[in-house]
Amino acid sequence: MVVEFGHFALVLATVVALFQMLVPFWGAQIQEQRMMATAKPAAIFQFLLLTVSFLALTYAYVVSDFSVANVVANSHSTKPLIYRISGVWGNHEGSMLLWVLILAAFGAAVALFGNNLPLTLKANVLAVQSAVALAFCIFLLSTSNPFLRLDNPPMDGRGLNPILQDPALAFHPPFLYAGYVGFSIAFSFAVAALIEGRTDAAWARWVRPWTLAAWMFLTLGIAMGSWWAYYELGWGGWWFWDPVENASFMPWLSGTALLHSALVMEKRETLKVWTILLAILTFSLSLMGTFLVRSGVLTSVHAFAVDPERGVAILVILSIFVGGSLALFALRAGELRQGGLFSPISREGGLVFNNVILTTATATVLVGTLYPLVLEGLTGAKISVGAPYFNLTFVPLMVPLLLALPFGPFLPWKRADLAAVAQRLLVACLIGLVAMVATMAMSMRGPWLAPIMMAIGVYVMAGALQELAYRVKLGSVGPQELMRRLWNLPRSMYGTALAHFGVGLLVVGIVGTSAYRTEKVLVMKPNDKVEIAGYELTYKGVAPHRGPNYREQVGAIDVARKGKFLLTLHPAKRIYDAPPQPTSEAGIYASWQGDLYTVLGDAQKEDGGFAIRVYFNPLVRFIWIGAVLMFIAGGISLSDRRLRVGAPRRSNRKVGQLAPTPAE
Numbered sequence: 001m002v003v004e005f006g007h008f009a010l011v012l013a014t015v016v017a018l019f020q021m022l023v024p025f026w027g028a029q030i031q032e033q034r035m036m037a038t039a040k041p042a043a044i045f046q047f048l049l050l051t052v053s054f055l056a057l058t059y060a061y062v063v064s065d066f067s068v069a070n071v072v073a074n075s076h077s078t079k080p081l082i083y084r085i086s087g088v089w090g091n092h093e094g095s096m097l098l099w100v101l102i103l104a105a106f107g108a109a110v111a112l113f114g115n116n117l118p119l120t121l122k123a124n125v126l127a128v129q130s131a132v133a134l135a136f137c138i139f140l141l142s143t144s145n146p147f148l149r150l151d152n153p154p155m156d157g158r159g160l161n162p163i164l165q166d167p168a169l170a171f172h173p174p175f176l177y178a179g180y181v182g183f184s185i186a187f188s189f190a191v192a193a194l195i196e197g198r199t200d201a202a203w204a205r206w207v208r209p210w211t212l213a214a215w216m217f218l219t220l221g222i223a224m225g226s227w228w229a230y231y232e233l234g235w236g237g238w239w240f241w242d243p244v245e246n247a248s249f250m251p252w253l254s255g256t257a258l259l260h261s262a263l264v265m266e267k268r269e270t271l272k273v274w275t276i277l278l279a280i281l282t283f284s285l286s287l288m289g290t291f292l293v294r295s296g297v298l299t300s301v302h303a304f305a306v307d308p309e310r311g312v313a314i315l316v317i318l319s320i321f322v323g324g325s326l327a328l329f330a331l332r333a334g335e336l337r338q339g340g341l342f343s344p345i346s347r348e349g350g351l352v353f354n355n356v357i358l359t360t361a362t363a364t365v366l367v368g369t370l371y372p373l374v375l376e377g378l379t380g381a382k383i384s385v386g387a388p389y390f391n392l393t394f395v396p397l398m399v400p401l402l403l404a405l406p407f408g409p410f411l412p413w414k415r416a417d418l419a420a421v422a423q424r425l426l427v428a429c430l431i432g433l434v435a436m437v438a439t440m441a442m443s444m445r446g447p448w449l450a451p452i453m454m455a456i457g458v459y460v461m462a463g464a465l466q467e468l469a470y471r472v473k474l475g476s477v478g479p480q481e482l483m484r485r486l487w488n489l490p491r492s493m494y495g496t497a498l499a500h501f502g503v504g505l506l507v508v509g510i511v512g513t514s515a516y517r518t519e520k521v522l523v524m525k526p527n528d529k530v531e532i533a534g535y536e537l538t539y540k541g542v543a544p545h546r547g548p549n550y551r552e553q554v555g556a557i558d559v560a561r562k563g564k565f566l567l568t569l570h571p572a573k574r575i576y577d578a579p580p581q582p583t584s585e586a587g588i589y590a591s592w593q594g595d596l597y598t599v600l601g602d603a604q605k606e607d608g609g610f611a612i613r614v615y616f617n618p619l620v621r622f623i624w625i626g627a628v629l630m631f632i633a634g635g636i637s638l639s640d641r642r643l644r645v646g647a648p649r650r651s652n653r654k655v656g657q658l659a660p661t662p663a664e
Contacts, residue, residue, distance in 0.1 A: 003068055006056020007147035010097070013049035013104070014137040016042055020130035024123035028195075036123035040111040043126050046133065047108035050101045057097060057146050058088050067153040070094060070146045076159035076578040078549040086170035087160045092294055092310070093146035095173060099290070100136045102174075102181040106210070107133065110185060117206060124192035125185075132184055135317045143310050159578030162550070168228035172221060176248060179218020180286040183255055185210040187283035190276045191325050194332040204266035204275065209638060211262060211279075215255045216634035222248050223627035234584030234599045236615040238513070238623055241390050246369040247289030250362050254282040257358040260351045268348055268413060272336050274355070280329060284322040285362070291318055292369075343415040350408040357401040364393040402456050402507065405500055406463025409493075410470070428466050432459030443516055450515035457511060460504030464497045495637030502629030509622030512594070518616040525609040533616035535589075535596055536560045540568070542600070542610060550576045552585070555600040555610065559589055571600040571612075594618035 020042035027035025060068045061084045064077045074091040075084055088094040107129040114122055140146070163169075189207040193199045225245070230238045239245065258278040264271045291314045342348040368385045376382055406428055410421045436455035469475075471493060472485040520532055524539040531537070540556035552574040559566045569587030576583070589596040594617050601611025 002056050002059050003065065003147050003149070006053045006060075007145070009049045009053040009056065010137065010141065010147070013046050013053065013100075014134065014141065016046045016049060017130045017134035017137055020046060021127050021134055025127035028120045028123040028127070031120070033119060036119050039123045039126040043104070043107045043111035043130070046130065047101075047104040050097075050104045054088075054097055054101050057094060058085060061085060061088050064157070066155070066157055067149055068146075069148045069150050072150065072154060072157045074160050075157040076549060077156050078577060079160065079165070080548055082167070082170055083160060083165045086164070089173045089177075090160050090164045090169070093140070093144045095177075096136065096140055096144050096294075097146055098174065099177055099181060100133055100140065102177050103129070103133050103136070103184055106182055106185050110210070114206070120196065121189075121192055121203075121206075124195050125188045128188040128191045129184060132188075132321060135320070139310075139313050139317065143313050157578070159549075159576065162574070162576040162579070162581045162583045163232060165549075165576070166228060166232050168224050168232070172224040172228060174221075175217050175224060176221030179214050179216075179221050179255075180248070180251065180289065182210065182214025182217055183251060183279075183283045183286050185214070186255075186258060186279040187321075187325070190279035191328065193276060194325075194328045197332055197335050199265075199272050199276065199336055201266050201269045204262045207279070208259065208262045208266065211255065211259055212634055212638055215252070215259060216631050216638070218248065218252050218255065219627055219634070220631045222252060223624050223631075226627075227624050230620075231586050231588060232583070234586055234613075236517075236519070236586070236597050236599070236613070236617060238620065241368070241385075241387055243369045243373075244289070244293055246365050247285075247292045250365050250369075251282050251285040251289065253358050253362040253365070254278060254285055257355045257362075258282050260354050260358075264348050264351045268342065270342065270348065271352070271355075273333050276333070276336070277329060278355075278359075280322075280325045284318075284325075285366075287314075287318045287322065291315055342413070345411070345418050346416045347408065347411040347413045349416075350404065350411050353404060354401065354408065357397055361394055361397045361401075364397065365390070368393070399453075399456065402460055402503075405460050405503065406467070409467045409496060409500075424470060425463055425466065428459050428462035431462040432456065435459075447515050450511055453511045453515075454508060457504045457507030460507065461501050462504075464501040464504065467500075468493070468497050491640035492637045495633045495635075495640070497633075498636060499630045499633035502626040502633060504626070505622050505629065506626030509619045509624075509626060512619030512622065513617040516618045520614045522612060522614075523604050523607065523609040524612045525607065528609075530612075530614060532614050533594070533596070533618075534561060535566075535616070536563075537569075537596075537598070537614060539610075539612060542603075545572070547574070549578070550574045553600065555587070555598075555612075557587060557598055557612075559596060569596075569598050571598045573600050573602075590621060592621075595620050 020039060024036050024039035024042070027033070027038070057068075057070070059065075060071050061075055062081070064071065064075060064084070066072050066075075070091065070093050074094070075087045079087070089098045107126055110117075110122070110129070111126060114125075117125070186207055189203065189210070193203055222245075225248070226238050229240070230236070258275065261271050261275045261278055265275045291311065294310055294314055368389050372383050372385055406425055407418075407421055410424055432455040435458035436451045439451040439454045468489075471489055472482055474482065477485070518533050520530060522530060524530070526539060526541040528539050529536060530539075536559075538558040538560070540558060542553050542555050545552050545554045552572045554570050554572045557569045557571070559569060567589060569589060571587035572585040574583045574585060575581070584599055587598040587600075595615075597615040597617055599613040599615075601613060603610055
């Protein structure tokens with residue numbers, strides 16, 4: 001009965017989505033306030049109905065209701081509770097229901113917290129948002145219904161893909177979808193602005209908080225996926241340039257450009273056309289990622305579905321919304337006022353440079369991701385585009401962006417003195433040079449560019465700290481005045497500095513583990529020893545172990561450094577009960593210098609040993625720490641009252657008090 005109730009709630013949510021799309025939109029066209037006002041309760045009701053539907057499916061998984069086809073295909077009675085719950089979105093149908101739920105959640109949030117939005121704009125935004133929800137609700141009910149019953153239910157299910165039975169993967173998809181789907185709000189604001197044919201600084205101020213929230217979730221979702229791949233897949237890497245990884249990375253790149261472009265539009269009322277286009281393209285890339293994962297055109301550990309009919313349906317949805325919004329953009333873009341002029345050397349110019357680099361980088365990733373698919377579709381030839389292509393195209397684009405990153409916050413609006421800004425960053429440059437020399441002194445191996453890139457990462461971190469020091473006049477004022485300035489500094493400035501610091505830390509981690517990684521692969525028998533990166537590893541053997549829904553062979557490897565015992569690592573090889581699929585569980589010893597990473601391979605019948613792979617990944621944790629800092633930075637900026645849901649800016653300055661200089 002609960003399952004049928006969830007199915008009915010999904011059907012009713014589809015009807016409400018249709019109402020929310022039509023009535024407020026038509027009310028906005030004829031300026032009927034009562035019709036426009038229906039958008040708010042409709043958005044909230046749609047969200048509540050989809051919540052009920054999602055909870056009903058979750059209930060079916062928790063109680064192992066094997067009369068539901070989706071539960072049979074993706075669950076098993078012996079699975080731990082957390083994986084029965086995460087199994088709800090560990091498949092195509094359930095993940096699409098979560099996708100629509102998050103879409104409705106963002107719409108309900110705008111309805112509840114967008115009280116300062118003009119009624120016409122709010123009605124149009126919620127109507128566009130509901131149009132997207134309606135399309136995917138129809139897609140769910142027609143091709144991917146998660147509530148279908150079986151006439152003859154089996155005694156047990158087939159189980160969830162074993163590599164998805166992991167704590168990080170239990171939370172990775174919801175955060176990733178919150179980022180993917182969150183950009184739908186920016187898309188809805190952009191289409192609503194095009195419908196009205198009017199944008200201004202207030203529009204940018206309204207759209208920025210929602211874009212920032214989506215960017216935060218997508219940042220954390222990508223980082224969690226990278227962390228999972230690192231320790232679960234047993235390959236010791238953190239990024240593979242997999243097409244599905246790229247599908248989440250491209251909206252992040254364009255979303256980052258959108259954030260900076262919206263800032264220029266808010267402060268200077270310029271880049272209006274470009275900001276609208278970026279909002280459309282960012283969500284379009286999110287829809288493209290949804291298509292790639294669910295169309296069957298890709299073979300990946302990340303892929304959910306291999307049904308071409310579903311892929312065609314999603315492609316139709318993608319074509320309608322992307323094609324329709326771009327057509328509307330082409331019709332209306334000429335009517336949008338461009339805004340004021342500015343010098344190339346200015347805060348605006350720096351942010352435009354940022355946008356050019358980020359969108360070019362997005363294009364290179366897009367080409368590398370889609371080219372093999374297009375070529376196979378046209379000629380039947382199969383090729384793969386991997387790390388060499390992306391390293392030669394993407395990485396060189398990031399170098400000038402990273403070099404320019406610390407300059408941006410120091411540049412005043414409209415016109416700037418580049419030499420004066422460079423002089424302020426002299427300390428950061430010197431710290432970067434010291435880091436380069438230290439890197440070369442500690443390790444003479446590795447690519448010759450590695451010390452330079454390490455210096456750039458440290459320079460970005462130092463530049464972020466120097467920005468804060470400059471804002472509060474560190475060294476020029478007394479302790480009391482310093483504390484007052486620190487207290488009064490806007491939270492968005494702290495958020496910007498912390499985000500840039502996180503980028504620098506991430507670069508240091510990437511360079512460290514990519515350039516100076518050590519690897520050894522060998523066959524070991526009990527009491528065999530191997531040395532790597534100053535550690536001495538002693539293989540003690542393998543013992544069987546039984547888990548709740550798997551059996552495994554667990555290795556024991558003692559780790560010592562300079563003759564002192566540190567700990568025992570336990571890499572394992574697992575075989576799950578349902579489905580009977582093997583996985584690797586790495587044994588990892590983490591330290592600030594890097595990760596000692598061990599993987600248990602196959603047994604060697606001829607000599608009784610086991611294949612063992614040992615890696616040392618220097619500074620690899622800095623990658624995920626940097627990403628977490630960027631997420632926290634977004635939250636700090638979002639807590640700034642000037643960024644909270646487009647709240648109008650208030651000034652605490654007394655009448656007659658002088659305004660701060662642009663640098664302050």
